[in-house]
Amino acid sequence: MTPQTILYLILGIVSAGYLFSQFLDFLNLRAQRRDIPDEIASFYDKEKYGKSLDYHREQTYFSFLTSAFSFGVSITMLLLGGFGWLDHLLRSYIHSEIPLALSFFAILAVASDLITLPFQWHSVFVIEERYGFNKTTVKTFFTDKLKGYLLGAVIGGALISLLIYLMQQIGPGFWIWFGLVAALFILLVNLFYTSLILPLFNKLTPLPEGELKNAINDFSKKVNFPLDNIFVMDGSKRSAKANAFFAGIGKKKKIVLFDTLITNHTTPELVAVLAHEVGHFKKKHIVFGYILSVIQIFFTLWVLSLMVFNASVSFALGGTESAIHLNLIAFTILFAPISGITGLLMSIFSRKNEFEADRYAKETYSGEALSAALKKLSADSLSDLYPHPVYVFFHYSHPPLLQRLEALK
Numbered sequence: 001m002t003p004q005t006i007l008y009l010i011l012g013i014v015s016a017g018y019l020f021s022q023f024l025d026f027l028n029l030r031a032q033r034r035d036i037p038d039e040i041a042s043f044y045d046k047e048k049y050g051k052s053l054d055y056h057r058e059q060t061y062f063s064f065l066t067s068a069f070s071f072g073v074s075i076t077m078l079l080l081g082g083f084g085w086l087d088h089l090l091r092s093y094i095h096s097e098i099p100l101a102l103s104f105f106a107i108l109a110v111a112s113d114l115i116t117l118p119f120q121w122h123s124v125f126v127i128e129e130r131y132g133f134n135k136t137t138v139k140t141f142f143t144d145k146l147k148g149y150l151l152g153a154v155i156g157g158a159l160i161s162l163l164i165y166l167m168q169q170i171g172p173g174f175w176i177w178f179g180l181v182a183a184l185f186i187l188l189v190n191l192f193y194t195s196l197i198l199p200l201f202n203k204l205t206p207l208p209e210g211e212l213k214n215a216i217n218d219f220s221k222k223v224n225f226p227l228d229n230i231f232v233m234d235g236s237k238r239s240a241k242a243n244a245f246f247a248g249i250g251k252k253k254k255i256v257l258f259d260t261l262i263t264n265h266t267t268p269e270l271v272a273v274l275a276h277e278v279g280h281f282k283k284k285h286i287v288f289g290y291i292l293s294v295i296q297i298f299f300t301l302w303v304l305s306l307m308v309f310n311a312s313v314s315f316a317l318g319g320t321e322s323a324i325h326l327n328l329i330a331f332t333i334l335f336a337p338i339s340g341i342t343g344l345l346m347s348i349f350s351r352k353n354e355f356e357a358d359r360y361a362k363e364t365y366s367g368e369a370l371s372a373a374l375k376k377l378s379a380d381s382l383s384d385l386y387p388h389p390v391y392v393f394f395h396y397s398h399p400p401l402l403q404r405l406e407a408l409k
Contacts, residue, residue, distance in 0.1 A: 255277070350398070
């Protein structure tokens, strides 16, 4: 293809993706209903459910605004050759490929974050604040950003440097070796996330002795779940929303409960949530998910190897010479339709896993307790009771609440 043809293709993909995303949001907004199912009426009274509808409506309208802004910036950068201009500017000062690429991506990342800062601020300190979710202070907001920059510079910089080095040294066969590195990296993140990365942003404290810890330990022994430690995370430092997860691969597992989850739920409900998470482990969802992710990574890198050395791709973005970092930008856009399909398949797989984990919790502990926990979690987070089926199909990694409750029956 000529550079002009590639540019037209890129513009078409960006425009189609934007329009399709807005169409899905519009469908979901139109699907709102004011009736409350009898089975959750005790958790969602009319006033609270009305608040939920307002919350999702405001979020959707705000999403229309932010998406339009991002789309406008992207189209402008593509039409005016902004990516090529930045590459040409940096080449006046940096002549080595790896430092050039790192500087290029660093400037784009920081610039993107800064121009969207007003939207981020409005989302956290206006919308989330208005509906009682925000617990983030201004200090925490900016401290998180600085930590994110540092983490991105260290980890992202190392991965990008290695990727470009392998491209330069090996050529098109780089995808095999970098795929192995990426697979190992994901494995290490799963192993050390709670001990190395999470503590940078949140405080983890061991769950105190008492009824809840005894109940969790009793259930873990009953189902032969290799529990190592149970931690409480200060999720209330940033949001009133609750969550729970376990981390680790192998014989030792760590359970992490948000402090907001413990505050708002009974012991049976908390053990039921834990049983759901144990279900993922017992059904080997974590292992299968990891394998599928690795396959997806290798496939993506293989496709990347077919075009990353094509100078026409760089010229399409306004570059004056072939540049790996320009081709990486173009690739993320050109690959979007394929990544959308693979992401869709992963979401289908994830929703199936959620139903299986729910069933495991029902069979090994209590379906009633899990139902109560799901209802309370949904009401406390003002979740959408009636999302449009098409929106669910493309966006939801978890089944909607009413489908999960029906399956638990």
